[in-house]
Amino acid sequence: MNLPTSPPPEKTDRYHHGDLRAALLDAAVVLLAERGIAGLSLRDCARRVGVSHAAPYRHFASKEALLAALASQGFGWLYAAGVAAMAPHTDPVARLDAYGHAYVRFALAHPHHFRLMFASECDRGAPAASDKAAESAYVLLRDAAAAVNGGRGDPDLAAVSYWSRPHGLAMLLLDGRIAPERLGSDQALTQVIQAALGDDRPAPPGTGPDEPASAAQSYDG
Amino acid sequence: MNLPTSPPPEKTDRYHHGDLRAALLDAAVVLLAERGIAGLSLRDCARRVGVSHAAPYRHFASKEALLAALASQGFGWLYAAGVAAMAPHTDPVARLDAYGHAYVRFALAHPHHFRLMFASECDRGAPAASDKAAESAYVLLRDAAAAVNGGRGDPDLAAVSYWSRPHGLAMLLLDGRIAPERLGSDQALTQVIQAALGDDRPAPPGTGPDEPASAAQSYDG
DNA sequence: TGGCGATGTTGCGCCTGTCAACATATCGAT
DNA sequence: ATCGATATGTTGACAGGCGCAACATCGCCA
Known part of the structure; x- marks a missing residue:
């Protein structure tokens, strides 16, 4: 990466x-x-x-242009990471999950790039200044999201819907909302991501997968 | 607001x-x-x-200090908006949903403030530079999230888990990932938020609530 | 070989953030 | 009311950054 x-x-x-x-x-x-x-x-x-x-x-052409190039570079890396992460899976849901995990890991691995990638001024309505690499990364996600929905519905809405969780999680982790110790080891990080990206509506007691929090506490650092 | x-x-x-x-x-x-x-x-x-x-x-003390003050001001508004949105509800899930909607609306109403609030350098590990207003807004969310979980589990993890969706959605909407027409009317915006904040794991066909995407297509703009 | 375009350099104007020194208004104690 | 202390605002200066223009150098190709 x-x-x-x-x-x-x-x-x-x-x-x-x-x-x-x-x-x-x-x-x-x-x-x-x-x-x-x-x-x-x-x-x-x-x-x-x-x-x-x-x-x-x-x-x-300008400092801003260099920053934009940097952001584009980041989108390229993200795209590659997403492709690599999804490659081993065929099930649409598994692929999307893999993308989500890779997404968060990418953000933590390249925090400055990540911030740059989404620090575009909100003035322009066009998505991400029509950058080609950004578009590729987005299309990758959109297709993956649409696949989960079986191709029905609005792809953009599906993409945003699925994307918002890993994106928000990445942002919040970057903002230090979770104790850094939890993000240090690869194992611990995986558990945090899993916990945060899993179902957020708590299933009726006992029916869901492992309790996220308690599971996250049981790692050995 | x-x-x-x-x-x-x-x-x-x-x-x-x-x-x-x-x-x-x-x-x-x-x-x-x-x-x-x-x-x-x-x-x-x-x-x-x-x-x-x-x-x-x-x-x-510096330009950065002014920006920080601006961000703090934004957190104050956000806090107020969250309190106001949750007030009418008593059910924890409904309260959290209300917070989420208010969160996204706040971001769209005050895009520059919102960006500023989360544009802190990723260097410092402390959450949001230990700003008091930011802390209030965060605690409000964390308590709401913990309430949904019945007080079990790690509150921080629960907060991040619940927060990531509206946060990510807000960021992506600000980045122009959804056609602006869809965000213009209050009704349309509500539907987009609802669609994006609803279940993203498509329940086994027929068991879940309304299909988010198709539901969003049925609005009259 | 000679010229031309791409690439890099020097020097400049303008702007910004920030400090220090000074000016003025406000307020409290006498 | 007066007088100093303090808060607030002004002027002037310095360092540094961005971006332009004019000039220098290199690589390439006829």
């Missing part, structure tokens, strides 16, 4: 960088992780890559 | 403004709506209020 986007040979000491665009994106990821989105500047990216402050403008 | 925070008498032409803090918050809301969060500057707020560029620093 972690593809740092710098495949070509690293050649330095040259007037032309070789693949400045990718290098800038990589630098942006690092700086994003270090200082957060507010502390990220184009000039810092340039400095980190060892290039002049105006060089980025040959590859990105 | 719409309390613009400027109750005291408006007196201008004076060296001292009277209630600059509230005025700055109001201005920030307007600018936020006009130019989005990226285009908001402290100096613009000051200009709009008709005050010098450094005046805000007598009331807010």
Whole structure:
């Protein structure tokens, strides 16, 4: 899931960088992780890559454009993660569940990317600034959701309906609403996701699966 | 739900403004709506209020502090909306549902506030920077969620589990994932919320409540 | 070889956040 | 009422960022 986007040979000491665009994106990821989105500047990216402050403008029209590219990169990763997670399953419900788990894990693994991906201004009505990678990730989800519904009903509504839970869960976990210890170990994380993504209407006592909370407490950290 | 925070008498032409803090918050809301969060500057707020560029620093330690205050204000409104929505109901499930609907409506009514409220950097582990209003809103939800569970299980986990759906739905609606026409009329919005917040695991054919998607198609816009 | 477009550099104007020093209004104690 | 203390607002300055324009250098292709 972690593809740092710098495949070509690293050649330095040259007037032309070789693949400045990718290098800038990589630098942006690092700086994003270090200082957060507010502390990220184009000039810092340039400095980190060892290039002049105006060089980025040959590859990105503006700072916002670089952020958008970063978000797009994130959508690409998310798409890949979703495909990989769903691949082993054939049952529509299982596939959707797998997507949901992968979704939350992706958000926790790439928090800054995730925030960026959904930090678009709410002004524009168009979904996610018509980014291609974003659209792919969305279509993947929508199809999976529609499949569960047997193709009946509005796909967009189904997508939003299914998507809202993992999306909200991811957001809330990122906001620190669950003690970090619970998200540390892979096992513990799985249990939290399962508990939060499972039925939220408590089944009549005794009929449901394991009690989420008590089950989550029984892991060995 | 719409309390613009400027109750005291408006007196201008004076060296001292009277209630600059509230005025700055109001201005920030307007600018936020006009130019989005990226285009908001402290100096613009000051200009709009008709005050010098450094005046805000007598009331807010930094730009970030003003944003935080704005978020806190939003949490206050959300809390009020939640209380008002739940008041008419006594059944725990109905109360939680009412909260969910109010939550989504709040997000659509105050999109910039809502974004701000959950745009905290993911660095700090503490929930929402230990804001008091945020905590109140959270406790309100957690208690409601715990009540549905009959007080058993981990309240935090229950809260996150219940919260994720309306939260995710709000985020996705703000991102334009549903055609705006569907959110225009109050009736249509209610149906979308209901459809998205209802059961997402399609019960075995025939056993569940109304088919969410098809039900949503039968509205008259 | 020579020219052209892509890429990178330097320098600049404007804006912003933030601080320090100063000015003015408000309020409490005398 | 007066006078200082405190809160509030102003001016001016500095560092730093964004983005443009003019210039430099490289790679490519006729």
